[in-house]
Amino acid sequence: MDARRQETQARGETASPLQIDLARRILERMRDSGAGEGTRISAPELARAFGVSRSPVSAALELLMRQGVLKPMPTRGLQVARDLSDIVPHALLPRSPIEELYRRMMRERARGELPQEVSEAELMPRYDVSRGVVRKLLLRFAAEGLVQRLPGHGWRFVDTLVGEEAFRESYEFRMVVECAALRSPNFKANPAQLTPIRRAHERVLKDNGRHVGGDEWFRINAGFHENLAGCSGNRFLTDAVRQQNNLRRMQEAAGYDELPAKRIEQSCREHLAILDAVEAGDMEWSEALLRQHLRQAAQFGQAVEGASGKRSSTARA
Amino acid sequence: MDARRQETQARGETASPLQIDLARRILERMRDSGAGEGTRISAPELARAFGVSRSPVSAALELLMRQGVLKPMPTRGLQVARDLSDIVPHALLPRSPIEELYRRMMRERARGELPQEVSEAELMPRYDVSRGVVRKLLLRFAAEGLVQRLPGHGWRFVDTLVGEEAFRESYEFRMVVECAALRSPNFKANPAQLTPIRRAHERVLKDNGRHVGGDEWFRINAGFHENLAGCSGNRFLTDAVRQQNNLRRMQEAAGYDELPAKRIEQSCREHLAILDAVEAGDMEWSEALLRQHLRQAAQFGQAVEGASGKRSSTARA
DNA sequence: TAGTGCATTTTGCGCAAATGAAAAGCAATA
DNA sequence: TATTGCTTTTCATTTGCGCAAAATGCACTA
Numbered sequence: 087m088d089a090r091r092q093e094t095q096a097r098g099e100t101a102s103p104l105q106i107d108l109a110r111r112i113l114e115r116m117r118d119s120g121a122g123e124g125t126r127i128s129a130p131e132l133a134r135a136f137g138v139s140r141s142p143v144s145a146a147l148e149l150l151m152r153q154g155v156l157k158p159m160p161t162r163g164l165q166v167a168r169d170l171s172d173i174v175p176h177a178l179l180p181r182s183p184i185e186e187l188y189r190r191m192m193r194e195r196a197r198g199e200l201p202q203e204v205s206e207a208e209l210m211p212r213y214d215v216s217r218g219v220v221r222k223l224l225l226r227f228a229a230e231g232l233v234q235r236l237p238g239h240g241w242r243f244v245d246t247l248v249g250e251e252a253f254r255e256s257y258e259f260r261m262v263v264e265c266a267a268l269r270s271p272n273f274k275a276n277p278a279q280l281t282p283i284r285r286a287h288e289r290v291l292k293d294n295g296r297h298v299g300g301d302e303w304f305r306i307n308a309g310f311h312e313n314l315a316g317c318s319g320n321r322f323l324t325d326a327v328r329q330q331n332n333l334r335r336m337q338e339a340a341g342y343d344e345l346p347a348k349r350i351e352q353s354c355r356e357h358l359a360i361l362d363a364v365e366a367g368d369m370e371w372s373e374a375l376l377r378q379h380l381r382q383a384a385q386f387g388q389a390v391e392g393a394s395g396k397r398s399s400t401a402r403a
Numbered sequence: 404m405d406a407r408r409q410e411t412q413a414r415g416e417t418a419s420p421l422q423i424d425l426a427r428r429i430l431e432r433m434r435d436s437g438a439g440e441g442t443r444i445s446a447p448e449l450a451r452a453f454g455v456s457r458s459p460v461s462a463a464l465e466l467l468m469r470q471g472v473l474k475p476m477p478t479r480g481l482q483v484a485r486d487l488s489d490i491v492p493h494a495l496l497p498r499s500p501i502e503e504l505y506r507r508m509m510r511e512r513a514r515g516e517l518p519q520e521v522s523e524a525e526l527m528p529r530y531d532v533s534r535g536v537v538r539k540l541l542l543r544f545a546a547e548g549l550v551q552r553l554p555g556h557g558w559r560f561v562d563t564l565v566g567e568e569a570f571r572e573s574y575e576f577r578m579v580v581e582c583a584a585l586r587s588p589n590f591k592a593n594p595a596q597l598t599p600i601r602r603a604h605e606r607v608l609k610d611n612g613r614h615v616g617g618d619e620w621f622r623i624n625a626g627f628h629e630n631l632a633g634c635s636g637n638r639f640l641t642d643a644v645r646q647q648n649n650l651r652r653m654q655e656a657a658g659y660d661e662l663p664a665k666r667i668e669q670s671c672r673e674h675l676a677i678l679d680a681v682e683a684g685d686m687e688w689s690e691a692l693l694r695q696h697l698r699q700a701a702q703f704g705q706a707v708e709g710a711s712g713k714r715s716s717t718a719r720a
Numbered sequence: 721t722a723g724t725g726c727a728t729t730t731t732g733c734g735c736a737a738a739t740g741a742a743a744a745g746c747a748a749t750a
Numbered sequence: 751t752a753t754t755g756c757t758t759t760t761c762a763t764t765t766g767c768g769c770a771a772a773a774t775g776c777a778c779t780a
Contacts, residue, residue: 102740102742104554104741105741107554128752128753129753129754130753130754137555138553138554138743139555139743139744140742140744141742141743141744142555142741144754144755145741145742163750205730205732207730216764217732217765218763219764222763225542225545228545229552234546235546236455237453237454237459238454238455238456238771238772239731239771240731240732245638252638259640259643262579262580263643270575320572321572322572323576323579326576417770419770419771421771422771445722445723447724448723455772456772456773457772458771458772461725462772479779479780480723480724480780522761522762523762524760524762525761533734533735533736535734535735554742555741555761556741556743557762
């Protein structure tokens with residue numbers, strides 16, 4: 087057993103979803119924290135940071151080593167093998183089949199190809215997977231608040247953000263929550279938290295959004311809003327923002343409307359301006375900027391939605 | 404098969420959790436909608452209202468008939484058999500074992516007897532149930548946002564509301580969200596929605612909180628805040644309030660500190676005052692009242708928490 | 721026309737052993 | 751002292767089948 091396991095792992099044939107996911111997040115973390123060639127990587131530290139044991143972290147590091155991102159230290163341990171600033175995580179790391187399926191379901195739902203109410207038995211043949219897999223996927227959707235169990239049979243996707251209604255409501259909600267976060271009496275800008283965010287934004291601006299795919303920008307964007315709310319010190323405000331990000335991620339998955347580089351660039355600058363104001367401690371100005379930022383994003387989104395006839399397109403703020 | 408099923412059902416030995424739950428909700432619905440003796444009950448209408456098929460509704464109605472709450476019409480169908488205003492639903496309808504277990508888990512968690520992070524394997528022997536049941540329970544907790552899956556193994560309960568920190572944050576969050584709901588441009592007081600709420604409050608006042616247990620009051624209280632937010636027409640605001648209610652329900656489950664009847668009565672009056680203002684369309688005054696109401700509830704809760712040495716007691720607003 | 725009662729179909733849950741993955745423990749080392 | 755590499759232990763997922771329960775369809779009636 088042991089021999090066989092080592093063998094398959096060495097061939098790179100097996101890697102659990104968690105391991106792949108960790109590898110990607112580790113890569114992003116290293117890059118955004120400014121780690122350069124030769125930087126030593128500590129497995130226990132990563133395990134702590136991501137709330138898992140060393141086992142999956144070790145597997146993820148091995149994965150990264152096979153991809154040439156890491157290399158062994160002269161004596162023991164691992165170090166960064168190359169410059170990370172131009173790496174596209176998703177290109178380097180294959181998505182696990184289950185992750186792929188998750189995104190596919192999300193996309194089909196966002197496009198309306200998948201009905202709002204579904205049964206497990208309906209999904210099994212559709213995606214040609216076992217019930218266990220279906221349950222696992224639905225459970226994950228449920229954990230992100232994107233789907234709910236119906237009282238009797240079946241599951242129900244939450245109202246998506248398509249349509250003027252939900253779209254407007256979403257922005258109204260975000261405006262309320264995120265501005266409240268800035269106004270929170272306990273608000274405290276944490277440089278250790280915000281610096282990587284800022285760095286990521288600057289990286290986007292540097293290559294004019296050429297190497298920045300929609301996925302990447304979404305992650306950066308979501309991270310910005312979530313961490314900003316996080317500074318409020320109010321976990322409920324933070325959770326609410328995260329929840330909204332999850333919802334918008336589903337819309338994003340529809341894959342319509344690639345966001346124009348111009349728009350990304352502008353959002354980026356607005357984010358940086360907000361960060362400046364926050365770090366300078368000028369909360370009123372921060373709030374004004376944020377409010378304006380959200381309003382513009384909402385307008386942009388609605389414009390796109392109005393232009394294309396199809397149901398689509400939440401703008402990313 | 405068929406004969407056996409009818410037999411067991413006739414003996415009242417089997418009743419699925421859904422059926423029992425429906426029976427209780429139907430009872431509450433009839434009572435709060437002011438149905439008196441002789442009122443005819445329509446199964447399809449109830450099925451629509453609760454989003455299930457007629458099957459479990461029929462079973463629930465049969466259950467209520469066996470309890471003497473309903474009786475057959477002269478020709479066909481069912482009617483209310485007695486005055487419903489003094490009925491205590493929980494006393495009449497036995498909770499299903501799984502419901503009982505759910506509440507027990509919640510209570511033990513709220514009291515800190517159950518650790519914040521648990522594994523399924525740990526829970527199975529503890530409650531002497533199969534893995535399937537454990538999963539089902541955890542899934543339900545997850546659906547209410549009370550527990551989350553950890554990346555690797557195990558589940559993690561969300562931070563409870565005990566401790567000054569979380570308690571303050573919770574009220575800050577509610578203040579933000581609920582007041583925003585009242586200020587929402589699309590706010591629209593829906594009498595059909597608010598009248599049953601008002602009636603329930605008046606019932607509480609009428610018998611000075613004598614027959615109103617903590618459970619009952621919690622339900623009414625939660626319903627008030629949720630429906631009020633619901634009038635905003637913004638589903639995200641509504642969801643946020645519901646989520647807070649779920650959290651507070653867990654605190655409630657600890658079962659410390661029976662809320663004094665005086666306090667319930669006062670909250671009740673404050674709720675009614677808010678309803679008055681809302682229905683009169685005076686949103687500014689509504690908001691002022693609501694803000695004051697939440698502030699007082701927060702103070703009351705903190706006072707109790709400070710007084711009793713134990714970790715306990717979220718006040719109900 | 722909507723509601724009832726009954727029959728049929730569909731759906732999801734319960735159960736238990738085997739397998740794979742993550743957590744935890746431990747000695748060796750820089 | 752913290753980290754690494756390895757081993758052991760614990761944990762969760764997978765899989766398939768039988769059954770209970772919910773959804774659905776249909777004839778009949780007020």
